[in-house]
Amino acid sequence: MERRQMLHIPGPTNIPDRILRSLSQPLINHRGPEFEALLSTCVVGLKKVFRTENDILIFPSSGSGALESAIVNLFSPGDTILAACLGVFSDRMAEIGEKHGLNVIRLTMDWGKAVKVEEIEAILNKDQEGKIKAVCLPQNETTTGIGIDIEGVSKMMRRVGHEAILVVDAISSLACVPLETDAWGVDVVISASQKGLMLPPGIGLASVSERAWKRVEQSTMPRWYWDYKAVKKSMTTSQFPYTPATTLLFGLKEALGMLTEEGMEKVWERHQVIGKGVRNAVEAMGLTLFAEKEYASDTVTAILMPENIKYKELAELLRTRYDIVIGGGLQKLQGQIFRIGHMGAIHFMDMYAVMGALEMALVQLGYEVELGTAAAALAKTFIKK
Ligand SMILES: Cc1ncc(COP(=O)(O)O)c(C=O)c1O
Structure with missing residues (x-):
């Protein structure tokens, strides 16, 4: 029997039928x-999701493009920025900065570890001359399944009175976990369509604060597309300097409608409960979480490969027998971990299927666990709600 594949890589995510229809x-x-x-409805809806009154700019692009847009608009060659490097995507932000001639102070953590507010505070406190123009952080490092305390960092930056702006990559966290752009004072938030927004890839997003616009005025970096x-000028007259991804905007309008109907607090709560359920099921099955537990992400869970089981075999079995697609480890984590995405259009009942299939596949590959363990752990987490 043909059935729809369940896409549980850490994005792109499953697209609800309502959105699929709107795309046609x-x-x-x-x-x-x-x-x-169409555009004005999308902008109004995006402001509710970003929780901001700041300008929101839309690009026909991937998330990485939107990250590059921040670098080329906010800085000038030779500027210094502080970038936390926790995995492939936060490394990428640092690399984009370096390619554009910035002096990037890389705050490199062991993969699987979070960067803490105090570590950033210590660096900013040492910067007496105020050289650091920005702090760049991922809200969620998708490589390792780590969430960063953006609220804590933002509030600390205001408290210590450093002039640096805060630039946050919320590509795998927007519309999934709490993000209060204005209330926390985040200057630039970057995101993309293919994760919490439940759309295909192809839209990049940036929200830009007043403070950040001042940096844009000072920036001498060459740019045209970005x-x-x-x-901003074109969008004020509901246009773009080039051809926008019109079809994706149909989908975006539908997605924003769905998020507004559910309510952002409920969306966040849904992800939080599911994240917790997945972690509980992983531990109940005797598997090991890769990420530091207190900072574990509610959108993607990274799990160490059990001994004697190969990632390729596990992923292939899940895909061919159970129609469930998971993600592998990236770069140096290839073959070491596997990742389960649980963001966007997910209901906690979906995770019964995913974790149940994982359990069956592991048993088929020789792992010892009593069947039903994952389901019981999920039930214990979900039944409370
Ligand atoms: C946190 C984060 N940043 C950046 C990116 C890059 O986005 P894209 O693949 O759309 O360029 C991703 C993609 O997974 C991501 O998860």
Whole structure:
């Protein structure tokens, strides 16, 4: 029997039918009145999801493109930034900065460990001359399944009175875990369509605070496609400097409608309970979580490969027998861990299927665990709600 694959890589995520249907609408003129209405609805909805009154800029791009947009708009060659490096994606931000001639202070952590507020505070306190122009952090490092305390960092930065702006990669956390852009004072938030927003890849997003706009004014970095000022100006008249991803905006409108109907607090709570359930099931099965537990992400769980089981065999069995797709370890973690994405359009009942299939596949591959262990652990977590 044919059934739909359950996509549990750490993004792109499963797309709900409502959104899939909205993506099949006939195209409209991106310079016509229907587009104006579409774009303004999307911007209003995005502000609710980002929890901000700041400008939100939309790009036809991947998430990495939107990260690069922050670098080329906020800084000038030779500027110094502090970037936490916790995995592939936060390393990427540092690398983009270096490629553009920034002096990047890399705060490198062992993969699986979180960067703590005090560690950033200590570096900022030493920077008496105020050289550091920005602190760049992922809210969620998808490589290792680590969540960073953005609220704590942001509040600390205001408290110590450092002039650096805070730039947050929320690509695998927006619309999943709490993010209060304005209340916490986050200057720039970068995200993308294919994770919490439940869309296909292809839209990059940036929210830009007043303080950040001042940096844009000072920045001498060359840019055209990513030019925040040009995009903002066009978006004020419901246009883009180039052809936007119109079809994805149909989907975005639908996704934002779904998130608003559920309510952001409920969306966050759903991810939090599911994250906890997955971790409880992992531990009950005798598996080992890769990430530091107090900072474990509620959108992706990284798990050490059990001894004598090969990632490729596990992933292949899950895909072919159970129609469930999981992610592997990236770069140096290849073959060492596997990752289960649980973000976006997920219901806790989905995790019964995923964790139950994982348990069956592991048993088939020789792992010793009593069948039903994962389900029991999930039930104990979910039944309380
Ligand atoms: C935290 C984070 N940052 C950046 C990226 C890169 O986004 P993209 O693959 O859309 O360029 C990803 C992708 O998974 C991510 O999870």
